[in-house]
Amino acid sequence: MTATATTTSSEVRDAATSLIDGLKAGGFIAGIWRDGSSDRQTRVxxxxxxxxxxxxASASTRDVDEAYGAAAAAQKEWANVPAPERAAVISRAADILERRRPEITALLRVESGSSALKANIEVSAAVGITRESATFPNRAHGTLHPSAFSGxxxxxxxxxxxxxxxxxPWNFPLHLSIRSAAPALALGNAVxxxxxxxxxxxxxxxxxxxxEEAGLPKGLLSVVAGAGSEIGDYFVQxxxxxxxxxxxxxxxxQRVGALAAQGRLKKVALExxxxxxxxxxxxxxxxxAVNGALMAKFLHQGQICMAANRIIVDESVYDEFVDRFAARARKLVAGDTTDxxxxxxxxxxxxxxEAVTGLIQAARRQGAREVVGGQLEGRLVGPHxxxxxxxxxxxxxxxxxGPAVGIIKAHGEEDALRIANNTEFGLSSAVFTRDIERGVRFARGVKAGxxxxNDSxxxxxxxxxxxGEKNSGLGRFNGDQAIEDFTTLHWVGVRSAMGPVPF
Structure with a gap:
């Protein structure tokens, strides 16, 4: 299989199953492939x-101890490895990701329910952040500052x-693991x-x-698979x-942030x-606008933190938009993503x-007009x-x-902005207009990250x-912001000799 070749459902399933069967164990702890030591089971x-x-066997708190201990022991030496050598390891990881694209996309289609389109988007995103991270070792600069004191x-x-x-999380599992792991490792941390x-x-x-294949030294990366109820709080604290x-x-x-503030205070990045x-x-x-809304709502069946949750349309174009959007949405059918x-x-x-179905049923009860009603068959939820x-x-x-969305009528631009900001969240957003600068002005009024x-x-x-802003998180990922988050600053004041003191 290649990334662009047409594949049969059986080929996709076989590739995913082969990858899963080929795993050496259910955990990678302190550089050793082994299952966890919990009495609980993790199921793929x-x-x-x-x-x-x-x-x-799932990971236990004892496994978390071992993973963190090995990470702490390996990290100091890794931080002192020359920047080009660290960059080379991360760059090799990106090459391996690209080489393994066919089997990893198959895995995503089977394990996470990704369409072929979404799976390839995810692998490309993971490759992209890994290649970007390979530049970080040479971009993590310190600074020099003058002093008020002579010498x-x-x-x-x-x-x-x-x-x-x-x-x-489970929605973009590969990318959102690598989005933190790759930059953290590149900058001299253990994970x-x-x-x-x-x-x-x-x-x-x-x-x-x-x-491991890229040559990362043992102990610098551990993977623990276990129930949040058993190891989640312990992992954070x-x-x-x-x-x-x-x-x-x-x-x-919010719970992670609260736990991280207890005991030894930790920095948190929360998306x-x-x-x-x-x-x-x-x-x-x-x-x-219809194209943008379709991509924003139905990619990965709406299981994306950035997915369009509310479509807000000016009253002058409301009916036209609803008709065109509904017509396109009706053509999308939920099914097996190995197809x-x-x-x-x-x-x-x-x-x-069940939660998505509950929101659909609530919309019906609360008087929304259902213009598209897709299937509701167990886990298969069609467009609503x-x-x-x-x-x-x-x-x-x-x-x-999930693949459901509500369309809200706005009475002018000011009303549309008010509605857009009427939420506790503030992650992503979009605005469609033929006047680019009008769009930018509107965009800057939205309380979001x-x-x-004119995009999804x-x-x-x-x-x-x-x-994001508000209850959509703290901190920033990617690029220069990742360098800021995964490093800390240390002021070293230097004198050739201590002078006199005023007492």
Whole structure:
């Protein structure tokens, strides 16, 4: 198989199963492939129906201790490795990712329910951030500052933070694990990675395989797969890591932030939930806005923190937009993502499917007009589009994380901006208008970390900062911002000799 070749469903399943069966163990702890020591089991399953493909013993708190201990022991030497050597390891990891694209995309399609399109987007994103990270060792500069005292020099060194604990989610498991692991390692840190229970292979074990093959020294990366209820709090509160990088839901992220503030205070980077507005102003190109909204809502069946959660349309173009958007959405059918033609795959698990179905049912009860009603068959949830949604409805207030969306009518630009900002979240957003500078002015009025003019809300480029405001998180990922987050500054004041003191 190649990244662009047409594949049969059986070929996709066979490639994913071969990768999973070929794993040496269910964990990579302190440089050793072994299962965890917990009495619990981690199950590798298919997203489509939960079929169990492999089981192994989960990680326990004892395994977390071993992983963090090995990371602390290995990190000091790694931080002193010359920058070009660290960069070479990270660069090799990017090459390996690209070489293994066919089998990893197959894995994502089976384990995480990714379409062929989304799986390739995810691998490309992971390759991109890894290649960007390979430039970081030579970009982590310190500074020199003058002093108010004669004969003194002030040096500010940029240094690795130490050990980073990374907790990644199931929706973009490969990319969102590597988005933290690659820059942290490049900058001289060690990493202990806890992948989501729904995607332990694509979010964790395959990452360990890649960096091991790239020549990363033992101990610098460990992967622990275990239940959050058993090791989650312990992972965050552990005294060794100096930083926790978390991507996931807002409630869990808030708990992570609170736990990280207890005991030894840790830096946190939190990329959390969203309620992204996609705004269509009165002068918008409607076809372009429909295209942007389709990509923003239905890529990976809406299971993206940046997904358009609310479509806000000016009253003058409202009916036209609703009709065109609905017509396009009706053509999308939910199905098995091992089929190359399927765009909307299964919801990741039964609990999440129930939550999405509940929001659809609430929209019906609360009086929204259902203009598209797709299938509701277990984990397969087809497109559901609701018009005449009001701001107080559950579908407008809550993050949906599924292929359903509400369209809200706005009475002019000022009203559209007010509606866009009427949320506790502030991750991504978009606005459509033929007047570019009008779009920029509108974008700057949105209280969010990211706003795109005439584009989808779903955007991620490895060299551009990524992150949100309000309850969508703290900190920024990617590019220069990753260098800032995964390093710390150390002021070293230097005198040739101590002078007299005034007492």
């Amino acid at each position: 399953t298919t997203a489509a129906d939960g079929t169990v493909l492999r089981t192994f 003194k020099e002030n040096r500010v060194y940029r240094e690795a933070r130490g050990v980073i604990g990374v907790i990644s 202990v990675l806890k992948a989501a229970s729904d995607t332990p292979v694509s979010g964790g074990l395959v990452v360990a395989e890649i960096f 552990h005294p060794i890591p100096s930083m926790i990088s978390f991507t996931g839901s807002t409630p869990v992220g 959390l939930g969203g309620n992204a507005p996609l705004v269509v102003l009165d002068d918008a190109d409607i076809d372009g 190359d033609n399927v765009i909307i795959g299964p919801i990741i698990n039964d609990d999440q499917a 589009v609701f018009a005449d949604v009001t701001e107080d409805m559950d579908i407008a207030r809550n993050e949906i994380f 990211m706003t795109h003019v 809300t779903v955007n991620d480029e490895p060299h551009v900062m990524f992150g």
